[in-house]
Amino acid sequence: xxxxxxxxxxxxxxxxxxxxxxxxxxQSIISDYLAWYQQKPGQAPRLLIFGxxxxxxxxxxxxxxxxxxxxxxLTISRLEPEDFAVYYCQQxxxxxxxxxxxPGTKVDV
Amino acid sequence: xxxxxESGGGVVQPGRSRRLSCEVSGFxxxxxxxxWVRQAPGKGLEWVAAIWYDGFNKFxxxxxxxxxxxxxxxxxxxxxxxMNTLRAEDTAIYYCARDEGGYGAEFFPxxxxxxxxxxxx
Numbered sequence: 001x002x003x004x005x006x007x008x009x010x011x012x013x014x015x016x017x018x019x020x021x022x023x024x025x026x027q028s029i030i031s032d033y034l035a036w037y038q039q040k041p042g043q044a045p046r047l048l049i050f051g052x053x054x055x056x057x058x059x060x061x062x063x064x065x066x067x068x069x070x071x072x073x074l075t076i077s078r079l080e081p082e083d084f085a086v087y088y089c090q091q092x093x094x095x096x097x098x099x100x101x102x103p104g105t106k107v108d109v
Numbered sequence: 110x111x112x113x114x115e116s117g118g119g120v121v122q123p124g125r126s127r128r129l130s131c132e133v134s135g136f137x138x139x140x141x142x143x144x145w146v147r148q149a150p151g152k153g154l155e156w157v158a159a160i161w162y163d164g165f166n167k168f169x170x171x172x173x174x175x176x177x178x179x180x181x182x183x184x185x186x187x188x189x190x191x192m193n194t195l196r197a198e199d200t201a202i203y204y205c206a207r208d209e210g211g212y213g214a215e216f217f218p219x220x221x222x223x224x225x226x227x228x229x230x
Contacts, residue, residue: 035216037154044204044220045154056218088154092215099144099214101154 033093159213
């Protein structure tokens with residue numbers, strides 16, 4: 001089973017600043033099958049990024065994903081007020097399937 | 110318009126059973142794998158179970174294996190989660206989520222709003 005670690009646990013920033021969130025896997029993730037989700041209080045998660053770097057439909061281009069192997073990054077280039085939320089990484093694609101989420105990073109003001 | 114609507118949550122006593130449902134619309138249900146993901150109060154996301162597009166294969170997390178059963182009725186566009194021998198640690202919001210592919214091994218573009226299950230005496 002692949003274990004995901006996210007850092008930092010909390011990121012305190014202001015609107016307009018750049019956010020850099022890290023996700024590290026306990027072993028290499030095949031084909032960079034890593035996704036990122038955003039979750040706001042009282043809401044379901046929303047898919048932001050899949051395949052480590054592909055933006056989901058309707059996601060603004062201030063969100064970008066990068067990385068490969070065991071180290072991945074979600075970058076929000078300039079924080080908007082609506083971006084303050086919790087962000088989770090998720091690995092997928094392994095068998096039988098192996099699906100797991102990281103513990104999350106909270107981005108707050 | 111794509112929709113996933115969970116139901117069946119509520120308060121249930123430890124050791125008892127509960128069945129959750131997820132009725133979907135707006136896409137071809139029998140083409141996609143489906144999942145249940147849960148979130149304990151104030152905690153992160155935990156994948157629970159997955160099922161192939163045709164129901165042929167099912168997969169479970171270690172924490173629910175042997176107690177929970179995922180199933181689907183493609184004629185009714187509905188996903189189910191039968192939860193038996195419930196424990197306090199099963200208390201969570203349960204989300205159904207659609208897989209990107211047919212085999213329950215990809216990411217989740219679409220989620221329901223969740224249904225809360227509280228296991229308490």
